[in-house]
Amino acid sequence: MSLLRSERFAASLLLVAAAAGLIVANSAAAPAVMGFAQGHVGPPPFDLSVAHWVQDGLLAIFFFGVSVELQFEITRGELSSVRRAVQPAIAALGGVAAPVVIYLAVTAGRGVTAGWPVPTATDVAFALGVLAVFGRGLPAGIRAFLLALAIIDDLVGIVLIALLYARDLHWGMLALAVAGVVVFAVLSRLDAGRARLVIGIVMGVVAVATWCGMLLSGVHPTIAGVLLGLAMAQGSAMRARHALEPWINGVVLPAFAFFAALVVVPAVGGGLSWAFWGVLIALPVGKLVGITSAAWISQRTIGRRGEQFAAGDLLAVSALGGIGFTVSLLLASLAFAQSAPDRDAATLGVLAGSVVSLIAGAVLVAWRARISRRKESA
Secondary structure: OOHHHOHHHHHHHHHHHHHHHHHHHOOOOHHHHHHHHHOEEOOOOOOEEHHHHHHHHHHHHHHHHHHHHHHHHHHOOOOOOHHHHHHHHHHHHHHHHHHHHHHHHHHOOOOOHHHOOHHHOOOHHHHHHHHHHHOOOOOHHHHHHHHHHHHHHHHHHHHHHHHHOOOOOOHHHHHHHHHHHHHHHHHHOOOOHHHHHHHHHHHHHHHHHHHHHHHHHOOOOHHHHHHHHHHOOHHHHHHHHHHHHHHHHHHHHHHHHHHHOOOOHHHHHOOOOHHHHHHHHHHHHHHHHHHHHHHHHHHHHOOOOOOOOOHHHHHHHHHHOOOOHHHHHHHHHHHOOOOHHHHHHHHHHHHHHHHHHHHHHHHHHHHHHHHHHHHHHO
16 A cells, blocks of 8 residues: 555556556557446436546545645645745646646637636646656755645636536535535534444445535536535544545546546547647646746745745746646546547647656756755765
């Protein structure tokens, strides 16, 4: 289990799963695997395809873990003071705005502007994994800054999912889901004692009911994971996240990456949709420009002396911000839910853009880490 808690191993597993999905989709096994992914499981109204169970169900567990970490950072961690929270927040907003502008500029008049949210996200697990592999010797504040930036980035992605992709809202079911969150929050704060196991089981039932209510309400069900993670008592939430972390890293994220990457390249290879080019350019370039410039401005205006990072360190963090993967893949599937060619093209753009950012980020992080080690030894 300790291996599955490693940021390096989690990032490697995610990359392998995405590569495996792309390879399988373009192999002789594609018809069987595609058929399995599209096969429906469950009774009405929960008769979702296997791929949607992974995207809507398993991924809610990932978002639960992210929101628990966000709750901790806001209350006790890197975002616990206004000054410490504002700088990565400004950097994150710059890293959201610049990719959107670049995507819209690249795809103007091409009929794929619906994909503008796709390049806005940063994959927390992957970015931290690359930093862990290549960043030995960097200032400790770099990881905290990247973590805060990526969490805020994901929060923006979650808000976009909630605002843009809720369809035919069923207010009764939404109220039921909200009530479930309240009950879950109350239960997590009870002094369990000997009843800890019973309360834990009841909380699990309430969490599933909340997810069902969110699904039937028309709001994307991953939002249930976000709300439950933010509402849970912090001590219980951190213990739950610790218990779930190996499963999130070893099962949830690889399964999602595999199914999301099941894209038949020849199907779009004859005439790639402009969604591909928009994401491919906006993700690495937009993040690099947006995060670096916004972070530099925030540090020079509200940052304290001694807490400011060198321009090279900011470039390295910004490059890692272009690794989109998880949330970007989800946004691609939602943005182009009605157009398979555009969805596949955007997915390929996410994979290609993330690989470009991964390589650029690894090179820049290794370069800055080597400089830091030389200074320290001197």
